[in-house]
Amino acid sequence: MTLFIIGQIMLGAYFILSGFNHFAKLGDMTGYAASKKLPSPKLAVIVSGLVLVLGGLGILLQFQLAWAYGVLIAFLVLAALLMHNFWADKDAGMKMSNLINFQKNLALAAALLMLLSL
Numbered sequence: 001m002t003l004f005i006i007g008q009i010m011l012g013a014y015f016i017l018s019g020f021n022h023f024a025k026l027g028d029m030t031g032y033a034a035s036k037k038l039p040s041p042k043l044a045v046i047v048s049g050l051v052l053v054l055g056g057l058g059i060l061l062q063f064q065l066a067w068a069y070g071v072l073i074a075f076l077v078l079a080a081l082l083m084h085n086f087w088a089d090k091d092a093g094m095k096m097s098n099l100i101n102f103q104k105n106l107a108l109a110a111a112l113l114m115l116l117s118l
Contacts, residue, residue, distance in 0.1 A: 011111075012060030015052045015072060022049030036083055051075050069116040073109045080105035 022029055022045050033041035051071050058068025084105060086098035 008059055008062070012056045012058075015056030015059065017056075019049045019052030019054075019056060022046070022052065033083070036085075038082065048075060048079070066116060069112045073112045073116070076105040076109040076112070080109075 026042070026045060029045040030042045033044050038044045052075065055068045055072040055075070058064050059072075080102045084098040084102040086095050086102055089095035089098055
């Protein structure tokens with residue numbers, strides 16, 4: 001049980017820090033979202049930052065876990081498909097970076113699916 005709690009703290013903190021990063025680097029993140037042709041890129045970055053922070057807090061505080069896992073799964077899959085579409089990249093470095101982030105997002109979504117099933 002102790003290891004599970006440590007893992008939950010680490011996972012929650014990861015999402016909280018990722019969400020705060022959306023706000024700390026709002027300009028850069030908005031530019032990247034705009035380059036991916038997202039409608040209302042600044043709003044998308046703000047909303048996704050809130051989803052990450054609130055989902056991470058849910059995990060960290062063990063509050064509304066099904067909701068937290070669900071919104072984070074949805075975010076991770078959408079971000080993988082819309083933001084890390086490596087198959088569309090021409091630059092080899094960008095393709096590799098997006099492939100890594102695509103795989104990371106799907107792996108995190110899979111882990112959250114497993115937690116949701118408990």
